[in-house]
Amino acid sequence: MGSELGLSLDIHQQRRARLGAKLERLRLKYFVVTSLRNIFYLTGFRGSAGIAVVGGGETTLWVDPRYTLQAKQDAPGIEVIEVKSGLLKAVARRLRKAKARRAGFEGDHLTCSQLRALEHEGHGKFRLQPASGLVERLRVIKDAAEIDAIRQAARVTVAAFEESLPLVKPGARECDLAAEIEYRMRRHGAEGAAFETIVASGLRAAYPHARASDKALAHGELVIFDLGAILSGYAADMTRTVFLGKPSHRLANLYQAVLAAQRRAVGALRPGTRCCDVDAAARRSLKRRGLEKYFTHSTGHGVGLDIHEKPRLARTEKTRLKADSVVTAEPGVYLEGLGGIRLEDTVLVGEHRPEVLTPASMEHWILS
Numbered sequence: 001m002g003s004e005l006g007l008s009l010d011i012h013q014q015r016r017a018r019l020g021a022k023l024e025r026l027r028l029k030y031f032v033v034t035s036l037r038n039i040f041y042l043t044g045f046r047g048s049a050g051i052a053v054v055g056g057g058e059t060t061l062w063v064d065p066r067y068t069l070q071a072k073q074d075a076p077g078i079e080v081i082e083v084k085s086g087l088l089k090a091v092a093r094r095l096r097k098a099k100a101r102r103a104g105f106e107g108d109h110l111t112c113s114q115l116r117a118l119e120h121e122g123h124g125k126f127r128l129q130p131a132s133g134l135v136e137r138l139r140v141i142k143d144a145a146e147i148d149a150i151r152q153a154a155r156v157t158v159a160a161f162e163e164s165l166p167l168v169k170p171g172a173r174e175c176d177l178a179a180e181i182e183y184r185m186r187r188h189g190a191e192g193a194a195f196e197t198i199v200a201s202g203l204r205a206a207y208p209h210a211r212a213s214d215k216a217l218a219h220g221e222l223v224i225f226d227l228g229a230i231l232s233g234y235a236a237d238m239t240r241t242v243f244l245g246k247p248s249h250r251l252a253n254l255y256q257a258v259l260a261a262q263r264r265a266v267g268a269l270r271p272g273t274r275c276c277d278v279d280a281a282a283r284r285s286l287k288r289r290g291l292e293k294y295f296t297h298s299t300g301h302g303v304g305l306d307i308h309e310k311p312r313l314a315r316t317e318k319t320r321l322k323a324d325s326v327v328t329a330e331p332g333v334y335l336e337g338l339g340g341i342r343l344e345d346t347v348l349v350g351e352h353r354p355e356v357l358t359p360a361s362m363e364h365w366i367l368s
Helices: 009-025 036-043 065-074 087-097 112-122 134-139 144-167 174-187 202-206 249-267 275-287
Strands: 030-033 051-055 058-063 079-082 102-105 127-130 198-201 222-227 229-231 238-244 300-302 309-313 326-329 332-335 339-342 345-349 354-356
Touching (some): 009 030, 009 036, 009 051, 030 036, 036 051, 036 058, 036 134, 051 087, 058 065, 058 087, 065 079, 087 112, 112 127, 134 309, 144 174, 144 222, 144 229, 144 238, 144 345, 174 222, 198 202, 202 339, 222 339, 238 249, 238 339, 249 275, 249 326, 249 332, 249 345
Parallel strands (some): 102 127
Antiparallel strands (some): 030 051, 051 058, 222 238, 300 326, 332 339, 345 354
């Protein structure tokens, strides 16, 4: 049916046209795309192997025989060339034939050995110029179809979490809960989890990226759930923290402090705001309660085809937010010997106000 998002041909053409304008400013007639995410973004093709070249008024996609039929279906209007072996050699041959003096390539995605092979096959007829991040910068601003896909992924994420909550009891194992969440994502139509689901309880909740283990949950413990579904290639990301039993006054205050910081961060997500200022808003909120030193990671990141993409909501990131970008807001505090608390939403930066796409309750965090 064309691309899995059902995107019109015009949308991919518009994306390639925007890339073409960037290439023109860089005086690059051709651009070699090796990132599979970026190939999908520009053409609609979503196989696990392929190379695209954009430029010269056309786009060409080289695939091996496993993907010929799929590429023709996914990427209508694109010239698809089947190559039994040697995709890079075929690309170099086309660039030589086109008499390309210079061709850009994705420095972040082409390996050193691939670059050497492409140069070797070029026989000195063209020069390769690194041009990293061109497509990734285009991907920061989501179009309507992308926003819709992320909304759907977010809905599935919330549903899988809420349906799994009754199983969160003393004795349940972290790995079993993670598996249950991912199973429910699939039941709701997800292609799978956007990343390995995190379930971390007790002292392990102090590890920001703990992997779900065979540890059993116990009464009187914090439990962090970090999860996200992927639909039509687009991801969502959400974290919630719950407590089994009646929390101490200290734990209740810690939770409210993180909740306040998260709300500050979400409130700051407006077009024109510097990413570092969003990060600062969360840190100031925690600092007022003497907790800033326990917040050990950045406040958020972009979400889309990759679970972590531009922009970063970090201390040193001066980039200004743009309308229709999608980011996370995820402050947390982690205390050795006690555990951790993190609260995260996927948020659309709207033209007038931010929109939380993962509205699972943060108020009902105490499970009896």
